[in-house]
Amino acid sequence: MIDPEILRRAVRAALEEDLGPGDITSQAVVGEAARGRGRIVARESLVVAGLPAAREAFRQVDPGLAFDEAAAEGERRGAGEPIAFVSGAARSILAAERTALNFLQRMSGIATAVRRLVDRVGESGLQVADTRKTAPGLRAFDKYAVRVGGGTNHRSGLHDAVLIKDNHWRLAGGVAAAVSRARQAMADRGPGAGRRARIEVEVGTIADLEEALEAGADAILLDNMDATTLERAVTRARGRAFLEVSGGVGEDDLQRLAALGIDRVSIGSLTHSVRAADIALELEAA
Incomplete structure (x- = not known):
């Protein structure tokens, strides 16, 4: 696992970099009371890695968001298959979306490349x-x-x-x-x-x-x-x-x-x- 304090600090820095003083687009066009349901999905065959970082990104933006994993770390997922689900305040989901995906995409990319070589x-x-x-x-x-x-x-x-x-x-x-x-x-x-x-x-x-x-x-x-x-x-x-x-x-x-x-x-x-x-x-x- 990743040291919890290292995880928290890195995710916090990534969110601060992306959000700055706030998500002005979502604040302008999405109602404050709007609720959303999100499905994080693989668009290609991959090995899942980075769920703890994604969960932490949503948690730091809004502890009230529900994040449910649909795959385990190291598990293979094919195109169209779910990796996780997130639900709650729509603005909060949008605020954390890119940071969560950045961690998931990079880490899953690494895990997928490594798994291919290990299999060879x-x-x-x-x-x-x-x-x-x-x-x-x-x-x-x-x-x-x-x-x-x-x-x-x-x-x-x-x-x-x-x-x-x-x-x-x-x-x-x-x-x-x-x-x-x-x-x-x-x-x-x-x-x-x-x-x-x-x-x-x-x-x-x-x-x-x-x-x-x-x-x-x-x-x-x-x-x-x-x-x-x-x-x-x-x-x-x-x-x-x-x-x-x-x-x-x-x-x-x-x-x-x-x-x-x-x-x-x-x-x-x-x-x-x-x-x-x-x-x-x-x-x-x-």
Whole structure:
């Protein structure tokens, strides 16, 4: 789930951005006493994600609105099938509509894309993961949607795990020096370091890979390697470290990577260029 306080703050900010001092159109043309009944419906095949955010949007605008889910998070819905129902003051429904749909459409789009890749992977054991390339301020929502779709979260932030990228080890004086410094820093934190005690290193060449393995890296991120170099890298590293691939990974590459013995693929496009799912709210007078 999404932390309740993060959920409330993000929805509040989204509503303030959209509503400003008020919905002048609805105030002008919809009677104050008008009641409405809305049906939130999928307009294409999708995996539902974002219902908690949609519910919160309607609640913050008007606690008197009734919001009833017609699907569960992670459930598939086909075109024309209902996702949720909302009823109450018509002005309130209209005021919250776009914010609720924005969350639902983005999050369902992410979950749908992830589910498609997870289905391609099947029972191979290859993890499909996200990255930190998320919408500013919405990382918790993007990563939650990835989980709903059946994917795996990478780091939630720079605070969460050690990943030594090329810029890090260049500044540190090389891969080995960077790994050594990181290992010492984690040791200084004591047993409470937890997941952060694992050291992952990004490499792009066989030479960098060998240095990372010799330095004792726990995980290796094989970044933007061509097919031939990647196969050589896996041959050298399999069984010696957790192996992750990132950069230029498409849907058609997944089965090949799984067959190579890769443990995880991280795909930035799952969140940085997601296509929003087509979802609408159909409203009628009650």
